[in-house]
Amino acid sequence: xxxxxxxxxxxxxxxxxxxxxxxxxxxxxxxxxxxxxxxxxxxxxxxxxxxxxxxxxxxxxxxxxxxxxxxxxxxxxxxxxxxxxxxxxxxxxxxxxxxxxxxxxxxxxxxxxxxxxxxxxxxxxxxxxxxxxxxxxxxxxxxxxxxxxxxxxxxxxxxxxxxxxxxxxxxxxxxxxxxxxxxxxxxxxxxxxxxxxxxxxxxxxxxxxxxxxxxxxxxxxxxxxxxxxxxxxxxxxxxxxxxxxxxxxxxxxxxxxxxxxxxxxxxxxxxxxxxxxxxxxxxxxxxxxxxxxxxxxxxxxxxxxxxxxxxxxxxxxxxxxxxxxxxxxxxxxxxxxxxxxxxxxxxxxxxxxxxxxxxxxxxxxxxxxxxxxxxxxxxxxxxxxxxxxxxxx
Numbered sequence: 001x002x003x004x005x006x007x008x009x010x011x012x013x014x015x016x017x018x019x020x021x022x023x024x025x026x027x028x029x030x031x032x033x034x035x036x037x038x039x040x041x042x043x044x045x046x047x048x049x050x051x052x053x054x055x056x057x058x059x060x061x062x063x064x065x066x067x068x069x070x071x072x073x074x075x076x077x078x079x080x081x082x083x084x085x086x087x088x089x090x091x092x093x094x095x096x097x098x099x100x101x102x103x104x105x106x107x108x109x110x111x112x113x114x115x116x117x118x119x120x121x122x123x124x125x126x127x128x129x130x131x132x133x134x135x136x137x138x139x140x141x142x143x144x145x146x147x148x149x150x151x152x153x154x155x156x157x158x159x160x161x162x163x164x165x166x167x168x169x170x171x172x173x174x175x176x177x178x179x180x181x182x183x184x185x186x187x188x189x190x191x192x193x194x195x196x197x198x199x200x201x202x203x204x205x206x207x208x209x210x211x212x213x214x215x216x217x218x219x220x221x222x223x224x225x226x227x228x229x230x231x232x233x234x235x236x237x238x239x240x241x242x243x244x245x246x247x248x249x250x251x252x253x254x255x256x257x258x259x260x261x262x263x264x265x266x267x268x269x270x271x272x273x274x275x276x277x278x279x280x281x282x283x284x285x286x287x288x289x290x291x292x293x294x295x296x297x298x299x300x301x302x303x304x305x306x307x308x309x310x311x312x313x314x315x316x317x318x319x320x321x322x323x324x325x326x327x328x329x330x331x332x333x334x335x336x337x338x339x340x341x342x343x344x345x346x347x348x349x350x351x352x353x354x355x356x357x358x359x360x361x362x363x364x365x366x367x368x369x370x371x372x373x374x375x376x377x378x379x380x381x382x383x384x385x386x387x388x389x390x391x392x393x
Contacts, residue, residue, distance in 0.1 A: 019111040026104075034094060136170060146243075182203070233298075
């Protein structure tokens with residue numbers, strides 16, 4: 001049994017409590033956040049290195065063996081996601097500047113970002129579906145509060161549909177997990193993989209369909225994506241960058257976990273192929289009519305998630321590998337584009353592309369945008385080209 005997965009989850013959670021209890025100033029909270037994010041990156045690298053050597057690190061809470069106890073499992077996929085979110089956390093907190101974004105926003109946002117990081121880390125590492133539901137709720141609670149951090153009318157209006165649609169998704173997830181438990185007697189994902197074939201076909205189809213629906217809503221798949229693009233313009237720029245890079249990927253990660261394990265001999269992967277293809281097409285058409293840069297990029301997120309889900313639905317080793325590579329590429333590129341957008345908006349004093357002055361951000365910003373933008377478009381030799389090539393092959 002390894003304690004490293006437990007430390008990776010507990011580090012941001014304990015840091016959030018400390019920042020809240022001591023009511024640290026914005027610069028102090030930011031410094032603590034950067035130190036914690038750096039420590040989480042080091043822990044995540046250790047997990048990735050161990051997983052790359054073929055080791056699967058398991059921590060069982062209270063020494064209760066599955067299917068009764070909660071387990072954290074650090075394998076290649078979960079370690080990769082913990083590492084990605086740790087990098088995003090570091091750059092998000094680093095980009096949250098009290099001078100640029102306000103001391104009040106920074107002081108409020110840092111502890112919430114740490115809570116969000118703890119929820120994401122727990123969701124990536126958990127080995128059972130009920131604990132995944134619990135971690136989803138931690139993530140959603142932190143995200144609701146982060147939506148309120150700016151305190152504007154627009155942020156408050158955007159928080160309501162976000163909360164309602166995610167509560168509906170959580171209800172589907174809770175009921176689906178409950179049906180699976182009733183049918184199989186376990187919610188441990190490793191145990192479920194061996195027992196799912198024994199479940200009555202009707203109950204099995206119902207439960208798995210609810211899981212796909214819940215995770216599809218959280219991933220922003222068409223036609224369940226309408227709440228997503230309106231969310232990003234309401235937040236502070238760096239927080240929006242973290243959301244853009246990681247939040248929808250939580251739903252994608254959950255699908256990557258349950259589809260290959262539980263759904264290979266069902267029609268659900270085929271449905272995901274069509275849903276992914278529809279998302280890739282419809283969302284990018286919707287982006288053509290946008291002039292607010294964050295809304296435009298928000299529709300692009302839904303489109304790119306469609307590529308990932310399409311690759312997952314094909315369920316071949318090459319397609320799943322291509323989808324994972326596409327996901328890693330998208331996390332980094334989309335975060336970078338949102339950080340560039342934040343600087344452009346503050347420099348130009350507007351969010352409307354038609355009113356922005358060309359070259360206003362300087363050459364470094366231009367180069368950053370070109371690299372990220374060309375990669376998103378899939379032009380060689382950038383990462384997006386190889387990501388799309390892998391999926392097409």
